[in-house]
Amino acid sequence: xxxxxxxxxxxxxxxxxxxxxxxxxxxxxxxxxxxxxxxxxxxxxxxxxxxxxxxxxxxxxxxxxxxxxxxxxxxxxxxxxxxxxxxxxxxxxxxxxxxxxxxxxxxxxxxxxxxxxxxxxxxxxxxxxxxxxxxxxxxxxxxxxxxxxxxxxxxxxxxxxxxxxxxxxxxxxxxxxxxxxxxxxxxxxxxxxxxxxxxxxxxxxxxxxxxxxxxxxxxxxxxxxxxxxxxxxxxxxxxxxxxxxxxxxxxxxxxxxxxxxxxxxxxxxxxxxxxxxxxxxxxxxxxxxxxxxxxxxxxxxxxxxxxxxxxxxxxxxxxxxxxxxxxxxxxxxxxxxxxxxxxxxxxx
Amino acid sequence: xxxxxxxxxxxxxxxxxxxxxxxxxxxxxxxxxxxxxxxxxxxxxxxxxxxxxxxxxxxxxxxxxxxxxxxxxxxxxxxxxxxxxxxxxxxxxxxxxxxxxxxxxxxxxxxxxxxxxxxxxxxxxxxxxxxxxxxxxxxxxxxxxxxxxxxxxxxxxxxxxxxxxxxxxxxxxxxxxxxxxxxxxxxxxxxxxxxxxxxxxxxxxxxxxxxxxxxxxxxxxxxxxxxxxxxxxxxxxxxxxxxxxxxxxxxxxxxxxxxxxxxxxxxxxxxxxxxxxxxxxxxxxxxxxxxxxxxxxxxxxxxxxxxxxxxxxxxxxxxxxxxxxxxxxxxxxxxxxxxxxxxxxxxx
Numbered sequence: 201x202x203x204x205x206x207x208x209x210x211x212x213x214x215x216x217x218x219x220x221x222x223x224x225x226x227x228x229x230x231x232x233x234x235x236x237x238x239x240x241x242x243x244x245x246x247x248x249x250x251x252x253x254x255x256x257x258x259x260x261x262x263x264x265x266x267x268x269x270x271x272x273x274x275x276x277x278x279x280x281x282x283x284x285x286x287x288x289x290x291x292x293x294x295x296x297x298x299x300x301x302x303x304x305x306x307x308x309x310x311x312x313x314x315x316x317x318x319x320x321x322x323x324x325x326x327x328x329x330x331x332x333x334x335x336x337x338x339x340x341x342x343x344x345x346x347x348x349x350x351x352x353x354x355x356x357x358x359x360x361x362x363x364x365x366x367x368x369x370x371x372x373x374x375x376x377x378x379x380x381x382x383x384x385x386x387x388x389x390x391x392x393x394x395x396x397x398x399x400x401x402x403x404x405x406x407x408x409x410x411x412x413x414x415x416x417x418x419x420x421x422x423x424x425x426x427x428x429x430x431x432x433x434x435x436x437x438x439x440x441x442x443x444x445x446x447x448x449x450x451x452x453x454x455x456x457x458x459x460x461x462x463x464x465x466x467x468x469x470x471x472x473x474x475x476x477x478x479x480x481x482x483x484x485x486x487x488x489x490x491x492x493x494x495x496x497x498x499x500x501x502x503x504x505x506x507x508x509x510x511x512x513x514x515x516x517x518x519x520x521x522x523x524x525x526x527x528x529x530x531x532x533x534x535x536x537x538x539x540x541x542x543x544x545x546x547x548x
Numbered sequence: 549x550x551x552x553x554x555x556x557x558x559x560x561x562x563x564x565x566x567x568x569x570x571x572x573x574x575x576x577x578x579x580x581x582x583x584x585x586x587x588x589x590x591x592x593x594x595x596x597x598x599x600x601x602x603x604x605x606x607x608x609x610x611x612x613x614x615x616x617x618x619x620x621x622x623x624x625x626x627x628x629x630x631x632x633x634x635x636x637x638x639x640x641x642x643x644x645x646x647x648x649x650x651x652x653x654x655x656x657x658x659x660x661x662x663x664x665x666x667x668x669x670x671x672x673x674x675x676x677x678x679x680x681x682x683x684x685x686x687x688x689x690x691x692x693x694x695x696x697x698x699x700x701x702x703x704x705x706x707x708x709x710x711x712x713x714x715x716x717x718x719x720x721x722x723x724x725x726x727x728x729x730x731x732x733x734x735x736x737x738x739x740x741x742x743x744x745x746x747x748x749x750x751x752x753x754x755x756x757x758x759x760x761x762x763x764x765x766x767x768x769x770x771x772x773x774x775x776x777x778x779x780x781x782x783x784x785x786x787x788x789x790x791x792x793x794x795x796x797x798x799x800x801x802x803x804x805x806x807x808x809x810x811x812x813x814x815x816x817x818x819x820x821x822x823x824x825x826x827x828x829x830x831x832x833x834x835x836x837x838x839x840x841x842x843x844x845x846x847x848x849x850x851x852x853x854x855x856x857x858x859x860x861x862x863x864x865x866x867x868x869x870x871x872x873x874x875x876x877x878x879x880x881x882x883x884x885x886x887x888x889x890x891x892x893x894x895x896x
Contacts, residue, residue, distance in 0.1 A: 342732070348696055349732040384690070384697040389749035389784050393773045394742040401737035421777070425741045428776030428816075429769070431809025435835030435846035436737050461779025467815035468776075487783030498783035 201540065202502070203524040203531075204256075206374070206420050206456045206480030207264035207305075209294060211248050212272075213240045216293065220272075223282055236289060245297055253304060255483055259502055263535075264483065265528065267308035267339055268294055271379035271387050276346035280314035280321065287312040287325055295333040302538070306531050308337040308374065311362075313344040315351065320361045330369045336531040337418075338366070340373035342399045347382030347391050354399055355406025363412050372416035372454075372527050375399045388486050396424025400453070404437055404445070409452045416452055416527050418478065422459035422468055430471040446473065454527055456480035457501050457519070460487055465504035474515045478523045479505065517543060549888065550850070551872040551879075552604075554722070554768055554804045554828030555612035555653075557642060559596050560620075561588045564641065568620075571630055584637060593645055601652060603831055607850055611883075612831065613876070615656035615687055616642055619727035619735050624694035628662035628669065635660040635673055643681040650886070654879050656685040656722065659710075661692040663699070668709045678717045684879040685766075686714070688721035690747045695730030695739050702747055703754025711760050720764035720802075720875050723747045736834050744772025748801070752785055752793070757800045764800055764875050766826065770807035770816055778819040794821065802875055804828035805849050805867070808835055813852035822863045826871045827853065865891060 215238045222234035252264060268290040275283060291309040298307040309329040311322040329335040340362065343349050352358045354375070366373055377395035380387045385394070396419045409415060419426070426433060434445055442448050454476050459465050468477065480501065487498045496503055505511070505519060525532035525542055535542065563586045570582035600612060616638040623631060639657045646655040657677040659670040677683040688710065691697050700706045702723070714721055725743035728735045733742070744767045757763060767774070774781060782793055790796050802824050807813050816825065828849065835846045844851055853859070853867060873880035873890055883890065 349730050351732060353732050382697050384699060384701050384750065385746055386749045386753055389752065389781065390742075390746040393745055393777060393780075394738075397741055397745075397773065398733055398738040401734045402732065404737065405734055421780075425745065425773030425776060428773060428812045429741060429807065431807070431812060431839065431846050432741075432769075432835055433737065435808055435837050435839065438837040439835060459777065459779070460783055461819070463815045463818040464776045464779060466818075467811045470811035470814075471809070487780055487787060489783050489786040491779065491783065498779050 201262040201542070202260060202520045203263050203265065203479065204261045204481050204483065205265045205418065205478045205524050205528070206458055207252065207266045207483045208269050209266060209297065210269050210485045211251055212269065212293065213238070213244055213248050215240050216289075219289065220286065223286065224278055227278055227282070236285065238289070240293070242296070242300055245293070246300055249297055249301065249305070252484055256304060259500055261502065263303070264305055265308050265336065265524070265531070266294055266298060266305040267374075268310045270339070270376055270392070273310045273339065273341065273378035275313040275341050275344035275378050276315055276381050280312070280317045283314050284312040284325070291325070291329050291333070291335070295329070295335070306534065307333065307335040308339060309335045310339050311341070313341050315345040319359055322362060323365050326362065326365055326369070330371055330530070334530070334534065335371070336528045336534065337371045338373055339376040341377050342375055342395060342402070343377050346378060347380035347385040349398070353402035353406065355402055355408045360411070363415050367412055367414045370529050372418055374418040374420055376420055392421055393424045396421050397426060400424065400426045400433070403449055403453060404433060404442065405440070409449070413452075416454065418454045418456060418527065420456045420458055420480065420482070422457060422464065423455040423472070427455070427468040427471050450476050454478055454523065457505060458482040458486075459501065459504070460498040461491070462504045462507055465501070466508060469508050469510055474511070474518050475523060477519050478527060479520045549610040549890070550608060550868045551611050551613065551827065552609045552829050552831065553613040553766065553826045553872050553876070554806055555600065555614045555831045556617050557614060557645065558617050558833045559599055560617065560641065561586070561592055561596050563588050567637065568634065571634065572626060575626055575630070584633065586637070588641070590644070590648055593641070594648055597645055597649065597653070600832055604652060607848055609850065611651070612653055613656050613685065613872070613879070614642060614646060614653040616658045618687070618724055618740070621658045621687065621689065621726035623661040623689050623692035623726050624663055624729050628660070628665045631662050632660040632673070639673070639677050639681070639683070643677070643683070654882065655681065655683040656687060657683045658687050659689070661689050663693040667707055670710060671713050674710065674713055674717070678719055678878070682878070682882065683719070684876045684882065685719045686721055687724040689725050690723055690743060690750070691725050694726060695728035695733040697746070701750035701754065703750055703756045708759070711763050715760055715762045718877050720766055722766040722768055724768055740769055741772045744769050745774060748772065748774045748781070751797055751801060752781060752790065753788070757797070761800075764802065766802045766804060766875065768804045768806055768828065768830070770805060770812065771803040771820070775803070775816040775819050798824050802826055802871065805853060806830040806834070807849065807852070808846040809839070810852045810855055813849070814856060817856050817858060822859070822866050823871060825867050826875060827868045
């Protein structure tokens, strides 16, 4: 099967946006506080993800790991209390979609992070979505200030409580920023990519995985600038007397394939070990158009992977399925419980 | 000839560092204010750049475009007044090195930018270094706050006075941040690369070159994440109804080759037109070591370019010399005045 590990719910029913409007309006006028009952029926939910289901059929993928709209997480917006309500509501919608369409979607959640607030405050929601709702992973924002980078690096003990819980629950974190409130930093064109690059460099500088050998991070968008500057990172690690990156980071850090052209994907495949690459498209909407140079959608990333001559069939099986089952063990367990065991070598 | 367009004076005499220590100490204790006379002799200056000269000989490059240490610019440090003194002093040292060794070095300056200060305040120093000292370009920092991105984007009218002067003087700007004072953002491993990526995206979002068709920017470090995500940027431009990037940006925006491994350089050469690529190594010291996979220094970027099978001899001549003469017309004029005309097609 083909698992796309990076999809966002960017086709939410209008009622969710209306709720958020009212919620933020209530910061200025408490009388506008909305009811948490969105009154969205199951039929409407299923209808809302038809675009994603069509893309799965058109492009031949089977299951999408599905999380709330990344820019919608908005950790820097409002205050911590409304962030908790917003996260819970957003996660509940994801949970319902994945429950209604379990063959097509597996759930990843957002956390109620807030700039300056203790990360411990996110643990109850993490426990809830994993233990009660069957989520297989979570998005962790390294910069909840939304483009100003006011949090300590990911290697700081500030983050340790959430890492302890991630390890205990056996779920990976995708390191994913939310929207940017910094007018100098565009969200999908700069902040997302910078977030990936910055997080990787934070991990390189530290020794986090000595303390958390079982912790797993997925860095999206092909790892930001990292594969393109792989020589720079290997060299900086060497100058810092760190172990080889394969030892220092690659037992714990994985990259997705949200790279929207063949030359970028070729670069990635040359430097990042196959075991660390997970298929993903970032559906739906980060880049919407058709590439005039190929006649295909930019975000149809499977096409680039299928064109990589260096990969064996076994390599492709890892990228499309095996690595995802290994990095998201709760997904593997869910699939097995549904009679989809996967190839033996993929989950070894 | 082979022109390396991105070198920094990272082997400064100790007297320069001692000056800076005293200058910053004087913020707390005015009695420590140093004399601006560094008492560095010509012999000491020439000796200080022997490592660079050796690398030129070893690697077969002829001339390095030489600017002050990037992280040393420190626009966010202290106050605007000391920044003016510091910039002038740093530029004067570059000027002396380039005057002593005109066959080996051409000068690029730093500006006395300060967070929140009008960019107009940098114009006198820009005029001085170009008109009086023969500098051929200047570094422009898109984030003088040092990792917090507090300035408006490069397309904002805030920056227009400096662009008018750059066009008038016919000098390009290299878009180069300085050190990071943000503990979440490592300087060479994150801030530099993010700075490149962010600046490119700012330019993509705007229409700056409609107002300044003759303005030229060099984005260093291979353009940050841009070539790796070239499909993403083409797609975002398309979604924003911008012209093709070749039309929208590539008449004015150039990339250097500070990419420290072959797969990255291959990716760049596949997507960035040859006319937009300028040879550079970022000597000396961003990455110091020898790559165990090749047995050569990571930053010996000429080796990667020489291995690119897709390039013709004419392409290489552009990357090594012709494009630099075109983007830095004052350098070309200086070389011609010294009897080094270059190939006709390279400067057409």
